[in-house]
Structure formats: C-alpha cells, structure tokens
Amino acid sequence: MPADAAGLGRARAAAFVAPALLLIAGFLVFPALWTIYLGMTDYRLTGLAAAEPAFTGLDNVRRALDEDQFTHSLGLTLQFVVGSAVLGQALLGFAIAWLLRERHGALRRLVEALVLLAWILPGSVVAFLWIALLDREDGTLNALLGTPGTAWLVEHPMAAIIVFNIWRGTAFSMMLYAAALSSVPPSQLETARLAGASSWQQLRDVVLPRIRGHVLTNLLLISLWTFNDFTPFLLTNGGPGDETEIMPVFVYKTALFNGELGYGAALSVLMLLVNLVIALVYVRLLRAREAAS
Amino acid sequence: MSPRELLGRVGRYTLLSLVLAFFALPLLWLATAPFDRTPEIAASWPEFTLDNVRELLDNENALRSLRNSVLLAGGTCALVVTLSALAAYALSRVRLPGRDGLLYALLLLSSIVTGTAAMVPLFNLAYELDLIDSRLGVILVLTGGLLPSAIFILKDFTDATPVSYEESARVFGASPLQIVRHLVVPLIRPGLATIGVWSVAQVWGNFLIPFLLLRSPEKSPAAVVMYTFYTEGGQPDLALISTFSLLYSLPVVLMFLFVSSRYGFRFHGGIKR
Amino acid sequence: MVRTLTRRARATIGVAVAAAALAACGGSDADGDGGAVRLTISANAVLDGKNTEEAAWIEDWVIPAFEEEQRAAGVEVDVEFEPSGVDDEQFKTRLALDLQAGSGPDIMTLDGIWVGEFAQAGYLEPLPASAQPGGWDGWEQIPEAVQQLAAYDEQLYGIPWGTDGRVLFYNQELFAQAGLPAEWQPTSWAELLDAAEALGELDGVTPIQLNAGTAMGEATTMQGLLPLLAGAGEPIHDGTGWTGASQGLVAALGLYQDVYGGGLGDPVLQQETQGRDRSFQKFADDEIGILVEGDYFWRSVINPEGGTAPMEDRDDTVGWALIPAETPGAGVEGRDFASMSGGSVRAVNPASDQAELAYELLTFMNSAEAITAAAQDSARITAREDVNATVLADDPMLSFIADEVLPLTTFRPPLAEYPQVSVLLQEATGAVAAGDRTPAEAADEYAAGLGEVAGGAG
Secondary structure (H helix, E strand, O other): OOOOOOOOHHHHHHHHHHHHHHHHHHHHHHHHHHHHHHOOEOOOOOOHHHHOOOEOOOHHHHHHHHOHHHHHHHHHHHHHHHHHHHHHHHHHHHHHHHHOOOOOOHHHHHHHHHHHHHHHOOHHHHHHHHHHHHOOOOOHHHHHHOOOOOOHHHHOHHHHHHHHHHHHHHHHHHHHHHHHHHOOOHHHHHHHHHOOOOHHHHHHHHHHHHHHHHHHHHHHHHHHHHHOOOOHHHHHOOOOOOOOOOHHHHHHHHHHHOOOHHHHHHHHHHHHHHHHHHHHHHHHHHHHHHHHO | OOHHHHHHHHHHHHHHHHHHHHHHHHHHHHHHHHHEOOOOOOOOOOOEOOHHHHHHHHOHHHHHHHHHHHHHHHHHHHHHHHHHHHHHHHHHHOOOOOHHHHHHHHHHHHHHHOOHHHHHHHHHHHHHOOOOOOHHHHHHHHHHHHHHHHHHHHHHHHHHOOOHHHHHHHHOOOOHHHHHHHHHHHHOHHHHHHHHHHHHHHHHHOOHHHHHHOOOHHHOOHHHHHOOOEOOOOOEOHHHHHHHHHHHHHHHHHHHHHHHHHHOOOOOOOOOO | OHHHOOHHHHHHHHHHHHHHHHHHHOOOOOOOOOOOEEEEEEOOOOOOOOOHHHHHHHHHHHHHHHHHHHHHOOOOEEEEEEOOOOOHHHHHHHHHHHHHOOOOOOEEEEEHHHHHHHHHOOOOOOOOHHHOEOOEHHHHHOOHHHHHHHEEOOEEOOEEEEEOOEEEEEEHHHHHHOOOOOOOOOOOHHHHHHHHHHHHOOOOOEEEEOOOOOOOOHHHHHHHHHHHHHHOOOOOEOOOOEOOOOHHHHHHHHHHHHHHHOOOOOHHHHHOOOHHHHHHHHHHOOOEEEEEEEHHHHHHHOOOOOOOOOOOOHHHHEEEEOEEOOOOOOOHHHOOEEOEEOEEEEEEOOOOOOHHHHHHHHHHHOOHHHHHHHHHOOOOOEOOHHHHHHHOOOOHHHHHHHHHHHHHOEEOOOOOOHHHHHHHHHHHHHHHHOOOOOHHHHHHHHHHHHHHHHHHHO
C-alpha cells in the first residue's frame, strides 16, 4: 500500500477528492436515489399514473420476480456476460496481448489499431456495420462462408450478439493485459524456458500468478459494462421475439416504449443488486488471491 | 530454426491473421457504402460516386453537429480527466475512511444513472438547475456518470507508480499540487490518455442524454443527427447514413491515431513494479 | 508541426481548449428581439431528415405568413420552430418529459394515438370555445371519423391535420403471370388466399406480405392484425375493456396460420430487424405479390420520385384493393371491408404563457390555405375534405384512400396501455407465423398478458 509520499495529508486529500465527489453527489448519487424512489411507485410518463403516481412499496419488485420476462431476461444477460465478457473479451484480449508481447513492428500497430477502432466507433455506426455483415441475402459473412440465406440475427441471435460484443469490447482487455504482461520480468520467463517449461507451463506458473490482480480488475469492469450494455438493441431490437432481450433492453422497452417508469426504475435497482453480487464475487476472489500470495 | 519453433511461428501468424480478419471484416461496409450510388445494407463493390458526400456537405445539420460533438466530448473529457486524476491520486496516496467501499458503491450506482430509467430524475434535475438546452447540462450529467469508472481505472495506475520520486520532491520543498503536475501526471500520462479517449468515445456515441436535454437544432451533436436520417416510416436513408457514419467516425479515429502516436495507448506504460 | 511546440505551450493549449469548450457550452440563448411575443412550434420533423416537407412548410410558410398576419394586426410575434427527427417513441418521451415539468413548446404535433394518455396526465386540455366546432369553422371540413383522432372521452384536445388508410397493394405484372385479373378486389379472406395460392406457383415470388411479430413493431399491429380483427367484426377495445381472446382474434390469427403455415409468406423475414425495409425492397423488385400497407408506402417508398425503394413503373404496375372482411358483411358494424387509420394532431400546451395567441396560430396552421400549402409539393391525405378535393385530384391512389377507405376505417383506442397491448398482439402474430403456437393458444396467451398490463396500468 503506497504511503502518503507527497505529504498530502487528509485535509488536502479531501480537497483533491471534493470536486469529483461534489459532481458525483449532484449528478449521480442524487438522481440514482431518486430513481430508487421512483422504483417504489407506479409512476408512468403519461396517462393517469403520470398525474397521480401512487407509492406502491415493493410491488414492482414482486411483479418482476413473478414475471417470466424478468427471469428470462436475467438469464440471457448472464449468458451474454459470461459468453462475451468473461470468456470472449478476456480470453481473446489476453491471447492478442500474449501473441503481440514481443513484437513492435507494423503488424502490432495494425492489429492494435483495428481492435481499438472497434472499441471507439459510435454504437449506432457499429450496429450498421454488423447488420451489413450478417445480412441474410447478401451479407459479407454469407458470401465468405458460402451460406446464402442464413439469417444469423434470426437463427442464432444470442450467438450473434455475443460475437458482436467480443468484437466491440476486446480492446480494453487487450490493453490491460498488454500492460500487465510488460510487468512480468523477461528474466523469469527466460529461466523457465531454459528449465524446459512449455509455453503453457510458462503461462501457468510464471505469468498468471503475477497478473492475477489485473485479471480480476479487468473481469470486474468488463462484466459490469457488459451487463449494462445497450448496444445489442441496435442490432436485434431484443428479438426475434424476446430471444435477445437482455436487461438493459428490457428496461429500455419498459421505460421508453411502455412508459412504465416506476417499473423500469425498479428493474434498474434489481440490476444494481445483481451487479453488486457480481462485484462482491470478484472482490472476494481478489482478496483471497492477495491473501494467498 | 527447429521444427517446433517453426510450427509455433506459423501458428502465431495464423492466429494473428484470423484476429485481423475478424476485426477488419465488419469495417468493410464503412469503406464501401458511402461511395456507392445505390447503397444497400450489404457491403458490395461500389458503383463509385461522391454524390453522397456532396449531398451530406450540403446538409447544414451534418457538419454543425460534428462541431457540437467536439464541444460536448471536449468539455466532458476535460472535466473527467482533471477531476478523476486529482481524486484518484488522493485516494491512492491517502487512506480516507471507507475509500474502497465508496468507490465500489459509486461504480455500481453509475450503472443506474447511465440506464434509461433514470431519465426523469436527470431531466428534472437539469430543468430545476436551468440547464435545459445548455451544453453545460449535458456535460455535467455525462461527467457524473463517467467519473466513478474513470477514478477506478486511474487509481489502479497511480497505485502502480513508485512513490520514491514524490518523497524526494517533497524533501526539496515541492508543494503537493506541484508534485502532482510535474511528477505524477507525466508518470500516469498513458492512463490519462486512455481515460480521455474512453470518455470522448462514450460521449461521442451517447444519444439519449443530449437528445433529452438539448432543444435547439444548433446544439445537436452528431449522435442525435445520425438518427434523423430516417424517413417518416422509419426507413434508413442508407446513402446519407453510411456517408455520415464515416464522417462521424473520422474525428474519433483521428484522435485515437494522434493519442496513440504521442502517448502510446496502454496501461501502466513502461512502469515495472 | 505539433512536435515543435514546447511541452508548456501544449499544456496551455489543452487547458484553453477545455476552457473554451466549457465556456461555449454555458448559458442558453438570450431571448429573441425585445418586445416581441414568442411562440415555439415543435414537431418530429427536421429539414433534410425525417418529415422534411413538414419542417420546410413550418419554417418557410407558416412562420413568415403568421408573423406577417399578426404584424398587420399590430402584434409583433416571433415564432420559432423546434425540429426533431427521431423515433416517434423517443420524441414522445422527450415531449412528455417537457410537459410533466411544466415547460415545452407552445404548439406541438402529436400522433393521434397519444391524445388520450396525454389528456389523462393533464398534459393537454380541451379546446377553448374559440377553437371548438362552432368557434372555428374548419371543423366543418373535417369528417366525423377523422375528428376522433383529436378526441378523448367526448372532448376535443387538438386539431387533426393529416390521416392515412391501409389497403392491399398488389403487383399487376405478377398477377398477370399467375393468371389473375389486373383489376382485383377480393371480397373475403378465402379469395385473398386463392390469389396467394396462384401467386405461389410463380418462381422466386413470395405471394403475400402480412406483417407479423415484434420486429415490425407497430407496423404489425396497424397493417396486420388490427385490420383483420376489424374484418372479423371484433373491436380491440369495446369502450369498457380490451376484448381478449375473442372469436375474431382467433379467426384473424387463423389467417396468419394460413399464410405462414401454408408457405404463402416468408416467416423469417418477419423476424429480421430490417424485415420491413426488406419487404419494401422485394415488392419493388417484383418479388412480393400482395403487400398490406398504408398510403405511406405509395407516397414515400415505391414513389419513383424520391421513394426509398423507388419503382419506375409504379403507376402502371401497382394496383390496390380494399382489405376484405372475413366474409362479406362480417366486419365491424356489418361492413364488407376494413381498414385502420392513424394520423397526427396539433395541440396547444396548457402551460403556454400565450395560450390565446397560440390557439390563433393553431387554427391558422389548420386553415385551408395553410393545409393546401403543406400538401402542395408532396400530396398527402389531409384532415380537410376541401383541401383533399384539390390536392389529391392528380393521385388516384390517394383519392381512393380519401374517398373509399376513410368512410369505413377504424382508429386505435387512445389509451396509455395501448402500446403494451400492441406488443402483446405482435407477439401473438409472431408466435403463430413462426409456427410455435396455434391461433387459439396465441389468443389465450394474449388474454393472459392483458391481465398483467391492465393490472399494472391502474
């Protein structure tokens, strides 16, 4: 744990933190608490419930837990997070970082640039790119695979948005792991190699123990981001039917299309609780690792 | 070269080619459709034309909206980077009570505010503060949502920087602010660059907040204007959308190229623990 | 270039840019010319974007003409247009946010279907006497059926200005190849299916496009299930409640089963996000025989001039027919044919500081002269019969809607729960089209879903 090397002292430290905290208090905590309150009413944007919203306590939560739609949506979201973030982005990001770790030429720059491009392009643009790629009749993918007439977004909607999100978000993991790998002293790898360790053994015995903390930070952030990611809506509208209606899409449809803001707010609070569970699991893992090492 | 090494090398290049293809393939449409006389939803060899570009340049909303996006993204980015750097540094160096719990709580709360359900509180807050149709309102709301993640990531960076320089600077009588500016900022510059690019990208793509809070067409950012290229029945005007997509993407791509050539684009750049 | 700058200079520039960005963002515009009364008009229309004709009309015709008229009467008015160009749902959300905060434009354009829920929420108020029938003479030109668009609970809340109607569009070339008549008017669903069967013999042709499923959204309800339901003699809402798993609903879903189960339609197309656009393109490419759509399809999709899927030979190739009832006389109120209509309404914000002047502007915008100007360049069906008689004269299709469809059309119930009910109906059609449910099962699921909506809607 780094000490107070700059001699900041608590008072000055508080002054450094204050502007950020004030802004967060005003524009994050306050509206978030308000949203939690709305979650306990039957408020709607229009209609009678807009004029006279009633306090309904935990009714919305009960309704969500009773409704198949909620559990269905939560299940899809977990699939989406595990498939695209935990397995997809984290593994692919690590693989790219590992493959590129000792390279510095044009190839590395090209790969990094393309991966990062996928990350920073605006969501609405990216959605069009993927709709064009997966198009049923003359999509690029069907032309390449020789599978004309395959409507990927209809026949394999979950797989499609999972692959899409891997494409979209791998950059963050790649960058984080590239940094983490550069902190592994080359001499240790060299020693292991001389001792006859295979690449896999080097990875397991030398690299992984050193980057565990980074792995967990990365997993925590990408899991939370993916859990709350709305972009797949632009690809599938949550469909066909409700086959890709992940939580953010469910909330969007409830709040914007149905105008049920009270219920939508309650759903966001439930999402927050699930996020909390995810975060707790990771933090526990992180603590356990730190204690072990 | 031993057969095993050769095999390893072939395997590595094969994998890298696959990665390249995977990331390049979806981008094809962006390269062809804007220049196609009759763009369709599928990427195809264009019947080359610059008409789409010309038509777009005649559309006064299009170029103005890019300028607006730059203002919103620039303002948000400046606020996020400055405030999160100060906060992350202080949180990293001084043990404030309840620090970790607070950070996690804020990180979680940010997911509520960036979702759709918070639009009524955010709107009414902006309305009460007289921030409707004000870019400042959009910037403050967006900054509030982005700060927790930014602090979280930057704190990781500052945790990883060695404290020995700061100690010696302090011995020579440098003030904390001077230490931050002249020692810490250069050390975590790649992190700041990453946060900067990340926040710009978040604002650049955000539709809902600017749409709900801004009113004058003169202030609409590109993310909102992108949605106007649809007909009454909700059909996309592909010629305009593809061309605008390209135009809309260019600034972030240029920013990325600039930042990556200047600062390198990575975490904990060059710091060995 | 940048490399030659010193570190300090770069830092200074960085700070300056940030400060400029922040400064440029602060503060809203100062209020217009001093002394003038200010009014704002809002619509989901924007120049060079969505509904560009409406935006052009407001900016280039309404505003100058109204300001001129008022100036002649000695009043300085400064009218501003607040354009928008997004999904209707998003526009509605923002408008409702404005209205619930007690702000918003003085005059707004609404989809007629929103009138009821906005009125319930107190976002709209009944028209004052000056704009009511008797106070404003324009109402005499607006047919009773179309007046419903602006009505809720026996009260008028605004003035309708445009409407539409749904028909069967068919490709006469394909009809000829299939041995079907060029002038075609089915009088029952059985005749419709017979024609589809004949078209099914042609290679590479999808006989009929009847929107199904949630991907098509409201287009499934308006252009698919609701006209069929009306043709089966069943209203969706009987004035006291939603009608649920009625005989008519099972019959209407049965037609979906006949079409999609019988290979007369393309079930995958219904589920694609871009399915509706693709169906338009396929119709234009002579690959779909019959398509159920509103006049929008004629005006803005297959229009050889500026349509999104232009058909050079539209006027010679495309025919249209009324949507038949299940059997002659089986429709609502014993009708032989059915259709659905929607349309838009303009209303005054109750929170307007200048309500009286705003109502003057509202009636001005709905005068024969103004509506004629709006429909001049791009013919469309207006709420006013006198205007329709002149602007639609050159367009046989639009005249057909105005003369034949509007008298027998039906409107959706303007209630806050409607969007959710509509989604339930879309799900029912989707399940039947995909072959996952029988019509009776899908109707029961719809009825079960209604229970939750009605329960949650209060």
